[in-house]
Amino acid sequence: MTTMFPKKDWAGQARRALSAPEVVAQLAQLDGWTLQGDGADLQIAKTYRFDNYHETMAFVNAVAFIAHTQDHHPVLTVHYGSCTVGWNTHDVGGISATDIDCARRADALLATP
Numbered sequence: 001m002t003t004m005f006p007k008k009d010w011a012g013q014a015r016r017a018l019s020a021p022e023v024v025a026q027l028a029q030l031d032g033w034t035l036q037g038d039g040a041d042l043q044i045a046k047t048y049r050f051d052n053y054h055e056t057m058a059f060v061n062a063v064a065f066i067a068h069t070q071d072h073h074p075v076l077t078v079h080y081g082s083c084t085v086g087w088n089t090h091d092v093g094g095i096s097a098t099d100i101d102c103a104r105r106a107d108a109l110l111a112t113p
């Protein structure tokens with residue numbers, strides 16, 4: 001079946017969990033992302049705030065598109081005027097470079113053109 005939206009194939013790519021110093025260094029280069037949770041739930045997360053539910057859901061759907069094309073799926077906590085996005089890589093049992101990349105992609109959705 002063809003698809004309009006090709007998605008990343010991670011099968012051939014060696015991914016690994018970043019070390020704690022690597023995660024800290026990567027977070028320092030991101031805006032507003034923090035470590036949340038512990039153990040298997042450890043993730044990088046950021047809360048985005050919006051004026052209304054319509055804008056919140058537009059952002060949620062845009063993040064869902066990132067998740068589809070990257071084949072990498074966040075934990076989303078959605079309220080009327082906010083969405084918290086959490087990324088970790090369950091395939092490697094930690095936070096990987098994919099999570100950092102997807103965090104940048106989520107931020108890019110709201111970057112002023």
Ligand SMILES: C[C@H](O)[C@H](O)[C@H]1CNC2=NC(N)=NC(=O)C2=N1
Pocket residue numbers: 010071072073074087088089090091092
């Ligand atoms: C088979 C499929 O490519 C994998 O299960 C993908 C799907 N989405 C994913 N999302 C996240 N957050 N972590 C993963 O390790 C992951 N793996």
